[in-house]
Amino acid sequence: MTAVPDPTEPLAGWANTAPTPATVLRPQDVDELAAALDRPSPRGVVARGLGRSYGDPAQNAGGLVALTTGVSGIHHLDLEAGLVTAEAGTSIDALIRWLVPLGWFVPVTPGTRQVTVGGAIASDVHGKNHHKVGSWCDAVEALTIVTPAGGRQQITPASHPDLFWATAGGMGLTGIILDATIRLTRVRTSLLSVDTDRTPDLDTTLDLMESGDHAYDYSVAWIDLMARGAAVGRSILDRGRFADPEQLSDRQRRDPLGFRSGSLATFPDLAPTSLITRTTVRAFNEVWYRKAPRRRRDHLQTISQFFHPLDMVDRWNRVYGPRGLLQWQCAVPPDATDDLRWIVQQISASGQPSFLAVLKRFGPGNAGPLSFPVEGWTLALDVPAGADPDLGQLLDRLDDRVVAAGGRLYLAKDSRLRPELLEAMYPRLDEWRKARDAADPDGRLASDLGRRLGLIG
Ligand SMILES: Cc1cc2nc3c(=O)[nH]c(=O)nc-3n(C[C@H](O)[C@H](O)[C@H](O)COP(=O)(O)OP(=O)(O)OC[C@H]3O[C@@H](n4cnc5c(N)ncnc54)[C@H](O)[C@@H]3O)c2cc1C
Incomplete structure (x- = not known):
């Protein structure tokens, strides 16, 4: 009997320029999200948050894409220290709604709130305050990640510097982030x-x-x-x-x-x-x-x-x-x-x-x-x-x-x-590749961006 292939869905980035088909997984908890890495697929797997990247980092033509938005919520909130632990699919929008009335704000926000915690780490997003506080990952105290080589592990910049910093801005190609602990900013008004x-x-x-x-x-x-x-x-x-x-x-x-807040209108699809x-x-x-x-x-x-x-x-x-x-x-x-x-x-x-x-x-x-x-x-x-x-x-x-x-x-x-310009733009690319190879020696994590730019083999 011939196996019936999994149905695929076209996925594009926010720029909506180059959609590609992938089998979309919709995990509902961290265990299901972690298990996405075990699903067999010759074209590998990549996580996808709210799809606010403009290009193709959260696409994986012919492979698996694990949608994280079903894996969302706060695990732990320390209102004294200003620390929150949130699951990877939690949006910055949700964090702001929960935290601002309690006197805390996210350390960094991009020009849209519709970005997940996992997506913010994978792009190491910046805001209008980079000149003062740096980027999102500078405020990440710890994260839980599942990698092909190491399984599920909690890492900090001190405990696993190579994997932590390769994941910060690593475009989802070092592992699937399950949750993160983030240092918040105190606010007295909204x-x-x-x-x-x-x-x-x-x-x-x-x-x-x-x-x-x-x-x-x-x-x-x-x-x-x-x-x-x-x-x-x-x-x-x-x-x-x-x-x-x-x-x-x-x-x-x-x-x-x-x-x-709320959107005032939806732009018609006309x-x-x-x-x-x-x-x-x-x-x-x-x-x-x-x-x-x-x-x-x-x-x-x-x-x-x-x-x-x-x-x-x-x-x-x-x-x-x-x-x-x-x-x-x-x-x-x-x-x-x-x-x-x-x-x-x-x-x-x-x-x-x-x-x-x-x-x-x-x-x-x-x-x-x-x-x-x-x-x-x-x-x-x-x-x-x-x-x-x-x-x-x-x-x-x-x-x-x-x-x-x-x-x-x-x-x-x-x-x-x-x-061919990538290496000149990112002179520490080899360092990143070494950390990625250690985390994912068989190249399970893959994306259209990774293939297009030769980030992955
Ligand atoms: C209107 C607008 C304004 C923006 N302004 C800014 C800005 O000011 N500053 C800025 O830095 N960026 C900005 N961005 C870009 C945006 O912040 C980033 O692209 C961000 O990564 C999108 O998050 P997402 O949850 O939508 O992730 P996606 O777009 O779905 O994915 C982005 C990357 O994150 C990876 N990823 C997602 N979840 C996980 C996970 N759980 N584990 C591992 N990898 C994961 C994906 O594989 C992919 O490589 C803007 C985007 C828009 C649309």
């Missing part, structure tokens, strides 16, 4: 006190960030990549910190730690083509820039307004239509401002319609050989995929400049990097 500066050009933005970011816990600049001439790189710079109770109005003070065109984005960017205050101080904003404005529209990626989008994010050293200026000028001159472009500063990176953040600047931008035949060449040129500047691209956002 509102942020935000200072805004509207800048006329990139140099003013860079100057303001260089001279002033140290005074703020969080900092991010939105850049108008459609602006030309003297206005290239004009920005809206938002910087802030959690507000003190004294800054709140009487009404706000009645519930200083209240957290309410757009037959991308709504993102040069004309619409140029007009949008102009309005967005003009409506920002030139200079505003101590403006109170909610967590959603400051950290996660995109979450207010569920499935906003549909605005790019069926061809999806490309996200490109680089990090370059502190003195690479000429390179940064060149990159911004190139994008601006190309007329690529990019309205989600942000600039942040990174503090020193951590010990993870594949962890993305390195000290300096990081620029992230979205552009529609498949609309402009010159886009690939433009991004290749930008990649080359990033390498020449001693920088790198973010693997969680990538879907198109030339594999």
Whole structure:
């Protein structure tokens, strides 16, 4: 009798560019999640959280994908020490909902709350506070991981430095994370006190960030990549910190730690083509820039307004239509401002319609050989995929400049990097491969990204 193959489902990243079919496992507890590693599959297995990586790290064409979102919840909460132990499929959204009313916040949050604890470790995600506190894994005290070689084990940076740091930013290729203990940040209110500066050009933005970011816990600049001439790189710079109770109005003070959120709307699955065109984005960017205050101080904003404005529209990626989008994010050293200026000028001159472009500063990176953040600047931008035949060449040129500047691209956002550039971008790749080989000598863990970039054999 011929065995009936497992049914497969197409899976894509958030950019929705290259779906591939995989057999999807839906474990409901940590034991079932750990057992995903024992399921036979010639194409291996990879974990998948909420699928918010833009490219293909949580895809595994022809193999197994273990969806972690059924494995979610808090094991242990120490409100004195500010430590939480959560299962790998727990979202940052859920953590924020539970913890903020208790006076604690996640140490780091990306631009969306719809990210799991496992996904945050595997990409070693960063937020608007990297210059102050580093990335997500810097706040991980311990994690439980199952690997083909070692089985289930609890590891800390001190007990298993090689495996711990290879897993931090290791894109799910060292094992399946089952849970993690995370150090939280104390907050006295759920509102942020935000200072805004509207800048006329990139140099003013860079100057303001260089001279002033140290005074703020969080900092991010939105850049108008459609602006030309003297206005290239004009920005809206938002910087802030959690507000003190004294800054709140009487009404706000009645519930200083209240957290309410939800998406305001869901983007309809109707757009037959991308709504993102040069004309619409140029007009949008102009309005967005003009409506920002030139200079505003101590403006109170909610967590959603400051950290996660995109979450207010569920499935906003549909605005790019069926061809999806490309996200490109680089990090370059502190003195690479000429390179940064060149990159911004190139994008601006190309007329690529990019309205989600942000600039942040990174503090020193951590010990993870594949962890993305390195000290300096990081620029992230979205552009529609498949609309402009010159886009690939433009991004290749930008990649080359990033390498020449001693920088790198973010693997969680990538879907198109030339594999030969990887080693130059991540000079400690061999160290990472050694740790991965020790954890997974027979190559059970596999993903589309791992194969595409030659991370795995
Ligand atoms: C709107 C938006 C804004 C964003 N902003 C930022 C930002 O500011 N900073 C930033 O750093 N990132 C940002 N990201 C990227 C996002 O934070 C990362 O891609 C993150 O890894 C997504 O988590 P996820 O749970 O969706 O994981 P997935 O996308 O499902 O998977 C990502 C990786 O994690 C691995 N993984 C997931 N769970 C496990 C597990 N249990 N064990 C082992 N490996 C696992 C997967 O194999 C894969 O390699 C943003 C993404 C979006 C869509």
